[in-house]
């Protein structure tokens with residue numbers, strides 16, 4: 001196949017837009033709240049270049065705001081998104097499948113609001129409904145740290161808390177399922193992961209993670225956990241910053257290895273994209289904060305040709321080179337997540 005025809009094929013495969021189920025957009029919009037048009041100026045061009053059609057914009061509350069400012073900063077992060085979308089008509093905040101389809105039909109980038117950690121709720125389960133009213137449609141109970149709902153998986157092959165969810169965490173999960181919020185198992189510790197299956201019946205997702213087969217830390221997921229997601233007909237989004245413990249092995253080929261591994265265990269219908277592009281935030285940090293992250297969690301290993309949304313075509317090109325057919329590429333890039341939106345939202 002000639003070079004040009006591969007590029008044409010990428011263009012065709014991107015026509016409906018890639019779905020990325022995890023992007024730390026909201027905390028960045030919040031930190032840049034003194035500026036206007038951040039979405040248009042800092043993000044639009046990369047999203048368009050990479051052919052991104054749907055993005056889950058995640059809220060995350062940094063330690064320095066907790067506990068007192070958790071709710072306040074969470075609300076402000078959502079407020080920032082609404083204000084920014086108001087001033088840039090290339091984006092639409094979507095709350096269900098039909099709205100996503102409508103946004104894409106008018107060539108807008110669809111944004112789903114997600115939470116990475118439920119710290120803004122404190123211990124008040126009624127706030128799940130309030131955040132649902134504000135548009136939140138994907139909720140992961142925890143990041144790496146413990147909170148009122150449960151514990152995160154640590155960046156080591158064992159040693160996470162053996163506790164499951166708290167009573168509050170169980171209430172949040174039940175409320176999500178009854179409201180039609182997608183429950184996201186990214187970051188939760190192995191005990192919490194298992195418990196969420198016992199509390200739910202709908203498809204469960206892991207928005208951004210990697211296979212422990214290639215990077216054995218409890219923050220990632222084991223073959224057994226991958227199979228549990230498959231049995232529930234959920235979807236696992238492959239993360240770009242934790243494909244390997246070693247920087248030199250953090251390559252686009254390794255990223256595809258994770259996709260192939262998940263597909264080999266539970267089928268091509270249950271794997272998708274959750275890039276977790278983070279370099280733009282990391283680059284803004286002082287050295288002291290990078291050191292803190294390395295000590296507390298891990299050093300992120302960015303894949304050189306997959307560090308931001310403008311690199312979307314590199315992924316599709318590599319999938320083609322690795323022999324994936326059009327139907328399978330379409331499922332990985334978009335179709336599988338769209339099925340989840342249709343079934344859960």
Ligand SMILES: [Zn+2]
Pocket residue numbers: 116186187208276
């Ligand atoms: Zn994360």
